[in-house]
């Protein structure tokens with residue numbers, strides 16, 4: 001079994017798990033092209049039992065690794081200072097102007113620097129010509145990965161990724177050490193559960209402030225929390241949603257938010273939990289290690305000429 005085949009099994013299982021967590025059914029689009037098709041149709045009929053089903057065949061990959069897929073291409077466009085703009089072009093080469101709403105929005109734009117710092121999740125506005133615009137979430141110099149997470153009307157959900165460079169002096173940041181507690185904006189968030197490659201793992205994130213559990217989390221995009229995982233090394237993108245929704249009559253508004261997650265491989269992942277409380281958004285970040293493997297690999301290389309090295313490199 002080659003790598004692509006293994007990944008394909010993963011992708012289907014992942015799609016099924018996530019679809020179950022959403023409680024939203026996406027119907028597979030019309031017959032997909034035979035080759036180069038990532039079949040994450042998030043068909044709810046599979047349910048969790050769909051894991052490992054790879055009957056559809058084809059090359060299956062986690063999201064966000066490709067700039068162009070199924071005929072859709074992510075294209076940044078020149079924007080005024082302080083703004084980030086892009087288009088999605090469709091199979092006919094023209095900018096796409098019709099999108100389905102998923103998780104309350106037609107477009108989710110996630111950015112993170114290639115070193116996994118600087119995560120932001122924002123929602124651009126669509127102009128009539130198919131250009132998406134948003135106040136730039138690229139906070140400072142570096143090579144950023146921008147992920148567009150969307151569903152073109154009549155198509156399948158897609159996450160396309162593109163690198164965007166912001167010029168300026170770069171300070172390489174080592175990946176923070178694995179931890180089960182994160183603090184942000186005066187909140188403490190604890191993580192319970194460990195992702196295991198190739199199977200569904202429950203991750204529970206619990207929010208407290210000043211030592212007291214937070215039990216009045218505010219809905220955000222139809223959930224009490226949004227969790228994105230990025231794999232160190234290639235920034236494979238996993239968008240995980242919680243179990244339960246604010247309006248289902250049984251999901252508490254904290255302090256715990258539970259997710260069903262499946263990671264495509266052993267390795268280090270950075271988790272980003274967006275939650276809303278006190279009428280403000282907060283993002284708690286964690287490094288987690290999936291599977292049996294050594295500590296995260298260093299991602300900074302020695303400078304070619306140590307005599308002219310840039311200060312601030314994190315390697316030793």
Ligand SMILES: [Cu+2]
Nearest residue numbers: 105108109121
């Ligand atoms: Cu979003």
